[in-house]
Amino acid sequence: MADAATLLPVPGAGLPQEDPWAQVLGDLEMTAVFCSTGRFSEPWGLALPPLPGTTMFHLLLDGRAVVDVEGEHHDLAPGDLVLVPHGTGHRITGAAGDPATGLWDVDRTVVADRYEQLRIAGGGRPATLVCGAVGFTDPGVGRLLASLPPVLRAPGPGASGADPDRAWLRALVTAIDHEVRRPRPGTDVVTARLADVLLVHVVRGWLEAEEPASGWIAALRDPALGPVLRAVHAAPADPWTVESLAAVARLSRSAFAERFTGTVGEPPMAYVAGCRLDAAARLLREGDASVEAVSRRVGYDSVPGFHRAFVRRHGTTPGAWRASGGAPTLADALGR
Known part of the structure; x- marks a missing residue:
């Protein structure tokens, strides 16, 4: 499954704000x-x-x-x-x-x-x-x-x-x-x-x-959290902190962290890390940049650290992901 980074409309990217689902469905x-x-x-x-x-x-x-x-x-x-x-x-x-x-x-x-x-x-x-x-x-x-x-x-x-x-x-x-x-x-x-x-x-x-009370869709619709998701997905490699994300949400650090975790289901910085690794998966599938270059583009200074994090998230190495094109197979689904 892919990076939410590409799933959200980015302000100024040409998507009409009255149709927040156009890119979600397009991806x-x-x-x-x-x-x-x-x-x-x-x-x-x-x-x-x-x-x-x-x-x-x-x-x-x-x-x-x-x-x-x-x-x-x-x-x-x-x-x-x-x-x-x-x-x-x-x-x-x-x-x-x-x-x-x-x-x-x-x-x-x-x-x-x-x-x-x-x-x-x-x-x-x-x-x-x-x-x-x-x-x-x-x-x-x-x-x-x-x-x-x-x-x-x-x-x-x-x-x-x-x-x-x-x-x-x-x-x-x-x-x-x-x-x-x-x-x-x-x-x-x-x-x-x-x-x-x-x-x-x-x-x-x-x-x-539907209007779910929690989850990713609920966060996207939330007037404080929606802008945060858009900002992170537009630039996952930026040096985000809980404080800088809270500033985007226009909430105090503690109020933001509690609201984000309660709605999305994971802490803000875990979400940012996931977005970076999903963006890396997309870059590996679509381009020919080296694994080192991709790791830098998504905000990692250490290639070994990026490698370990990628395996934890996607269940395979960056090189193997690129070789397979990231496409699931029946053997993958069956765990074979």
């Missing part, structure tokens, strides 16, 4: 860990394992389905999309009580490296699904994902209500349905890209509708 650059289409008939079910560091989704194209995440049950109608932001293990079945087969034990056809077609033939009512797991190329997206609830659900374009989004959402689901039913060269890429748009739509809807 949800996804990479498929896996994507699949499923043709099932009842009784059917999938048991998905936990995939840490990923966001999983299910789009029901036709039929019916029930998603069970941490004891929460969600009945899906055609066009409905369910998002599991934290990679939590869960089940999706044709009907409540249907048996669930482990994801890796389902009959499948491998179409491409990260794209498969799944089949379960129970002989009853049919259903068609697009399912998948995605990672994010920017590590700081984790701050946004951590603020989301265990499950996000977007009603399909056929749901009741005068939502102006229905027309384009219907067109998007229709396009995915077309690709699934008439696979051609590149169907895996097109389906994944269309699913990306749907996922951003779900997150945007939640951002517009």
Whole structure:
């Protein structure tokens, strides 16, 4: 997950202040860990394992389905999309009580490296699904994902209500349905890209509708803490101190530290350190500067110190991160 530094609008950077989510959503650059289409008939079910560091989704194209995440049950109608932001293990079945087969034990056809077609033939009512797991190329997206609830659900374009989004959402689901039913060269890429748009739509809807009391989103909206986040993300390498951050917030040192820690969930300087290391991850992925140069650019005087801190935060060395492009794989998600 990527640096929050790129997730926040910076004053004067050309982003309209009335739309604080434009860059947040724009930086949800996804990479498929896996994507699949499923043709099932009842009784059917999938048991998905936990995939840490990923966001999983299910789009029901036709039929019916029930998603069970941490004891929460969600009945899906055609066009409905369910998002599991934290990679939590869960089940999706044709009907409540249907048996669930482990994801890796389902009959499948491998179409491409990260794209498969799944089949379960129970002989009853049919259903068609697009399912998948995605990672994010920017590590700081984790701050946004951590603020989301265990499950996000977007009603399909056929749901009741005068939502102006229905027309384009219907067109998007229709396009995915077309690709699934008439696979051609590149169907895996097109389906994944269309699913990306749907996922951003779900997150945007939640951002517009919810006002969490704590977490990164709450801090971004806070009139005192929001400017602090913007300042740190704009210049993570600056020699920030609790005092200088408190000055940006226009609060006393103690009041700022208490408010920041209580809202964000970590002390101010720990947050700054995380932003620096996330910025380093982005620089390593996108550029060809040496590890030493990157360490200096994000405010580290010692390369060994930077190396140790990077491993603690990202679980791998700076060199290995650069070699992999920072993109998660299915083996990463499974801890293999």
